[in-house]
Amino acid sequence: MYEKFFGLDELPFDGLPDNRFYFVGNCQHEALDLLTTNLSRNGSICILSGPSGSGKTTLVRMLIRSLPKRMRIIAIDDPRLDEHMLLATILRASGVVATSFESIAELTLKLRKFLERSVESGIVTTVILDEAQGLADEVIEQIRLISNIEGELGKMINFLLVGQEDLIENIQKPMHKMFWGRVKAFATLHALKRDEVQAYINFRMQNAGCHDPVFTSRAVNTIFRGTKGLPRIINSVADRSLCIACDYNRKTVSSRIVKKAIEIVRHKRSLFSLGYKNFAKHVLMNMFVKLPIILSGIFISILAFVFAYIYLYNNISSVAISSLMHKDQTVMTEYHKLLNNMLPGRNANTREIALFNNSIKESVFESDSIDTLIKIWGYTKQDGSKATCADLSSHSMQCEVLTKELSYLSIVNRPAVLSLRSDDLTPFFAVVKSFGPEESSIIMGDRLYRVKTEFLEHAYDGKLLFIGKKLKSDDKFEDKVKPENFSNALKRISALVPELKLDLPTEKKELKKAYDRLKGFSDENVVFSVIDNALAEGPYLE
Secondary structure: OOHHHHOOOOOOOOOOOOHHHOOOOHHHHHHHHHHHHHHOOOOOEEEEEOOOOOOHHHHHHHHHHHOOOOEEEEEEOOOOOOHHHHHHHHHHHOOOOOOOOOOHHHHHHHHHHHHHHHHHOOOEEEEEEOOHHHOOHHHHHHHHHHHOOEEOOEEOEEEEEEEOOHHHHHHOOHHHHHHHHHEEEEEEOOOOOHHHHHHHHHHHHHHOOOOOOOEOHHHHHHHHHHHOOOHHHHHHHHHHHHHHHHHOOOOOEOHHHHHHHHHHHOOOOOHHHHHHHHHHHHHHHHHHHHHHHHHHHHHHHHHHHHHHHHHHHHHOOOOOHHHHHHHOHHHHHHHHHHHHHHOOOOOHHHHHHHHHHHHHHHOOOHHHHHHHHHHHOOOOOOOOOOOOHHHOHHHOEEEEEEOOOHHHHHHHOOOEEEEEEOOOOOEEEEEEEEEOOOEEEEEEOOEEEEEEHHHHHHHEEEEEEEEEEOOOOOOOHHHHOOHHHHHHHHHHHHHHOOOOOOOOOOOHHHHHHHHHHHHOOOOHHHHHHHHHHHHOOOOOOO
């Protein structure tokens, strides 16, 4: 395959149920949160709908992982069952013996007793029916009756119906009025928007190990148009595009390559040639039928235009509309407000916001931010290519990746690459250069921005990467570190980590003992930061 060619650790668009590759867009996040909240307690009927290929099955897998451990999940994938089979399937999946000779009443009684025992044990039972748009009307009514089973603690079972848009039409029938009233939550998955398709492709490529852009902007546009933003089809087209690019020995995927992939995956000819032939056929078939009507329409339009021109010329004042606008202050205020929204660079404030938002869109690759961080340390590669963490080992430096709260930066005290997410959940990266309680400064691309620390806390995604100094194997700590530097680092970090209680060395001979006691501290990251700050080499946070 193409993994080695593009430097990938694994296939990015394989479509396997791996939560590392699950992209959470706006509607996915809302649907997951809504369903998790409602299904975590008994007595809920929920609906998840969306077009084929929009990621419903993948979202259900993520939902199952996020539900409480006390949850019993019963998944039914085949909608071709009757009300008798529905009861029997639920019982058998729960480990209860159920035969085809038992009546619906007997099976319902068995289910009631089983649910009462489950609730007493603190277990919530949830039945998930996939392809639910194919359920018969009698089965939907049976689901309502089962959901009404109550015990001393109330309703005892949940249902999640997953299906395409037809599912909503089915349960809106007059006969299902009572069922509709029992539904607690409707979650809908939509196709991805153009920006979300870009973020989706970048997200999966980065998680597979590729940190450089491979798909061009025009290629992403073509994928969006050819797949209608459906993740399942995006996976197929993007995977095939990478195969074709590898065969052509191309390091980037162009729009032309994507079109060929769409032709293979979707079994479609070129959209241009197909449209041209259909258009020519349509014109030839309808020309003799519609031509007289078209000519009549043109003639009537010309008459209407001539009449309107003569009438308006003789009856409307010659005062220009623009001059009327300038006479009304309210109109001018709204006019300028609209222009500011449409043209974000018209004044200094909106220009700065536009630049900042554009920098976010361009800072989606962690490798760019790592290269910037290494440059802050004063290191660049002679060939002009991006520097990586692997290039630092010869300089007694190393990259440290931590999954910590943002406030941990105060302990690290080094410029760091922050993993962030915008309000639309698009991942991006920035280098934090100064960090304060109120304001901080970050670098995105070639621009330095001063931002409120509150913004970083809101956008922070939980991961930071910084560069620290390390001792060589033959270095002695007491020879490399001055007592006052070690004392200053220990004093500053002890104020942030109260459990770090060590005596401050005042002389060089006390350094070795203090260093040995420090190495016995339980948190290795704190130990590394104390030593790194005590070495007093390289840039620190401003």
